[in-house]
Amino acid sequence: MTKILFVCLGNICRSPLAEGVLRHKLVAAGLQDSIEVDSCGTSNYHIGDLPDPRTRNNAASHGVILTHRARQLEPSDADTFDYILAMDEKNLANSEALFRQHGKKPKHLGLLRAFEEPPTQAAVPDPYYGSAEDFEAVYQIVDRATEGLLRHLRK
Numbered sequence: 555m556t557k558i559l560f561v562c563l564g565n566i567c568r569s570p571l572a573e574g575v576l577r578h579k580l581v582a583a584g585l586q587d588s589i590e591v592d593s594c595g596t597s598n599y600h601i602g603d604l605p606d607p608r609t610r611n612n613a614a615s616h617g618v619i620l621t622h623r624a625r626q627l628e629p630s631d632a633d634t635f636d637y638i639l640a641m642d643e644k645n646l647a648n649s650e651a652l653f654r655q656h657g658k659k660p661k662h663l664g665l666l667r668a669f670e671e672p673p674t675q676a677a678v679p680d681p682y683y684g685s686a687e688d689f690e691a692v693y694q695i696v697d698r699a700t701e702g703l704l705r706h707l708r709k
Contacts, residue, residue: 556637570609604624639664640664643665
């Protein structure tokens with residue numbers, strides 16, 4: 555079974571959205587039993603919280619229901635997950651630092667948008683201080699990037 559972990563700062567906007575969108579796509583493709591998906595944050599700000607209501611509302615408008623509870627990235631995640639995909643360079647660097655500090659080497663650690671068509675090293679912007687339009691823009695980015703990730707996983 556392939557295991558994927560999405561990482562952002564607080565685990566209430568971007569990474570749980572990516573988790574939910576990919577999970578939704580996996581069910582539609584009949585792959586939910588062969589690919590496991592989770593998400594986390596590099597900070598401990600929101601541990602145990604549901605995703606931001608604006609993220610949940612936006613996802614629901616696209617038929618994606620988010621029930622994940624926020625958790626913090628752990629050193630053991632490097633051993634558990636095949637792909638650890640950060641939403642931006644800062645959270646990628648924080649993930650690398652945590653794993654390095656604990657002598658861990660993940661199989662694949664990178665940015666989610668590297669799977670977008672065309673691939674990019676751009677960040678998935680944090681919509682937390684933004685408008686409904688910002689949450690929708692993030693949904694569209696995550697939708698494209700997870701579609702590219704799913705194509706990659708099928709190969």
